Amino acid sequence: MSNALSYVWLLPLLEKPYEAVALDLPGAIGALRIRRALPTEIALRQLLVTALESHSEYWAGLALQWLEQGFPQDPKLTELLMHCSESRTLSQSNRHKARRLASRAQN
Numbered sequence: 001m002s003n004a005l006s007y008v009w010l011l012p013l014l015e016k017p018y019e020a021v022a023l024d025l026p027g028a029i030g031a032l033r034i035r036r037a038l039p040t041e042i043a044l045r046q047l048l049v050t051a052l053e054s055h056s057e058y059w060a061g062l063a064l065q066w067l068e069q070g071f072p073q074d075p076k077l078t079e080l081l082m083h084c085s086e087s088r089t090l091s092q093s094n095r096h097k098a099r100r101l102a103s104r105a106q107n
């Protein structure tokens with residue numbers, strides 16, 4: 001899935017704990033009952049990027065929870081978190097959470 005918009009169908013995965021999805025990704029995707037053909041390789045990182053770039057308080061908040069639950073950060077995610085920390089489309093609480101996660105990754 002190279003197109004970020006195609007990950008919109010998978011956003012409900014974020015409603016489950018990160019560890020549960022990571023341990024059984026095929027089962028978690030199957031539970032969504034998506035009636036579209038999905039590629040065999042799905043990058044959970046791109047799912048988080050889609051959520052954080054969605055300008056949705058709900059999906060961004062769930063993506064931040066996954067990061068708090070231990071989803072591995074990389075420099076690009078950290079950069080995106082810094083951008084989220086300045087975005088007025090997110091609540092102050094989520095902006096602070098994004099800044100804290102970004103700072104933690106930089107240290």
